[in-house]
Amino acid sequence: MKENAAHTDGAAPPRRVRVWDLPVRIFHWALVLLFCFSWWSGKEGGNAMQYHLWSGYAMLTLVLFRLAWGFVGSSSARFAAIVRAPRAVMAYLHALRQRQAPGYLGYNPVGGWSVLLMLSSLALQTGTGLFANDDIATEGPLYKWVSKATSDFLSAIHYYNFYVLLVLAGLHVAAVLYYLSYRSDNLVKPMFTGYKLRPPGHADPPVRFASTSLAVVVLAIAAAAVYLLVRK
Numbered sequence: 001m002k003e004n005a006a007h008t009d010g011a012a013p014p015r016r017v018r019v020w021d022l023p024v025r026i027f028h029w030a031l032v033l034l035f036c037f038s039w040w041s042g043k044e045g046g047n048a049m050q051y052h053l054w055s056g057y058a059m060l061t062l063v064l065f066r067l068a069w070g071f072v073g074s075s076s077a078r079f080a081a082i083v084r085a086p087r088a089v090m091a092y093l094h095a096l097r098q099r100q101a102p103g104y105l106g107y108n109p110v111g112g113w114s115v116l117l118m119l120s121s122l123a124l125q126t127g128t129g130l131f132a133n134d135d136i137a138t139e140g141p142l143y144k145w146v147s148k149a150t151s152d153f154l155s156a157i158h159y160y161n162f163y164v165l166l167v168l169a170g171l172h173v174a175a176v177l178y179y180l181s182y183r184s185d186n187l188v189k190p191m192f193t194g195y196k197l198r199p200p201g202h203a204d205p206p207v208r209f210a211s212t213s214l215a216v217v218v219l220a221i222a223a224a225a226v227y228l229l230v231r232k
Contacts, residue, residue, distance in 0.1 A: 012200035013200065014197040014198060014199060014200060015197070015198045015199075015200055016195050016196075016197060016198075017105060017195060017196055017197075017198045017204060017207075018194055018195050018207065018209075019076050019105050019106055019190060019194065019195065019196045019207055020076060020077075020190055020191060020194045021073070021074045021076070021077065021194065021209050021210065021212070021215075022194065022212055022215075023065075023069060023073065023074075023077075023210075023212065023215035023219075024069070024073070024074070024076075024077050025191055025192065025194060027062055027065065027066050027069075028191055029191070030058075030062060031059065031062050031122075034055050034058055034059045034062070035059070035165070035169070037051070037055050038052055038055040038056060038059065039162075041055060042162075045134075045136075049134070049137070049138040050138075052138075053129075053138070053140070053141075056126055056129045056130075057226050057230055059122065059125075059126050060123075060126035060127070060130075060226050061219070061222045061223045061226045062222075063119060063122050063123050063126060064222035064225060064226065065215075065218055065219045065222040066119060067119060067123075068218050068221075068222065069210075069215065069218060070082075072210065072214065072218065073210045073214075073215070073218075074207060074208060074209045074210045075205075075207050075208040075209075076105070076106040076107075076207045079112075079116065081106065081112075082106060082107040082111070082112035082115060082116075083112045083113060083116055084109040084112055084113075088109045089109045089110055089113060091109075092108060092109040092110060093110065096110075099182075101183075103183075103185065103198075103199075105196060105198060105204040105205070105207070106207070110175075111175075114168070114171070114172065114175075117168065118165075118168050118172070121161060121164055121165050121168060122165065124157065124161050125158060125161050125162065125165060128154040128155070128157045128158040128161065129158050130142040130229070130230065131143055131145070131146050131150070131151050131154040131155075132151065132154055132155040132158045133148075133151050133152070133155055134155070139151075141229070141230040141231075142229075142230075175187075176188060
């Protein structure tokens with residue numbers, strides 16, 4: 001009914017603009033599933049720890065892929081475009097408090113830094129897991145390359161950084177709900193479809209999309225690197 005009314009009044013409908021490429025969308029949802037699975041398998045312990053290790057390898061592969069994609073991927077995914085100066089972040093937060101923050105086609109200044117922070121924490125989590133041990137029967141594939149004391153230290157970081165990841169994930173969900181409730185900006189749907197609705201007449205910088213074939217090559221290189229790293 002609203003769309004019909006808008007057309008009757010002569011108002012132009014929102015534009016449907018492509019923003020997220022398929023590799024970024026697959027990365028996002030695969031990471032969500034693997035994070036939940038790693039949480040379960042780590043809590044379950046016992047025989048599930050082997051699955052925990054495999055899940056960790058898959059997460060490390062995805063993190064390496066996303067880090068590389070931040071340099072060679074589509075423009076909406078590149079760090080040069082999404083990580084802005086601290087002054088821009090503070091200005092955006094001030095505008096957000098005043099309910100005057102502009103909409104962004106891709107990541108806003110806060111969202112860009114949250115992506116970088118999440119990737120850094122995930123890299124720390126998967127990296128320390130390679131050297132960790134549980135003092136029972138499970139050891140990371142690189143455990144033998146460090147002393148027991150070093151492994152215990154890295155295991156502690158692996159344990160506590162998980163709660164950092166939980167906080168970051170909770171903040172991410174809270175931000176998504178805030179934008180949906182108070183700004184009528186659905187951030188979830190574009191991560192499924194790749195498209196975002198933009199106001200008519202609003203000029204957005206064009207997104208330059210990298211090929212899916214390049215993403216496959218980057219993912220294969222990341223997977224090969226992890227395999228060579230963890231094989232015994």
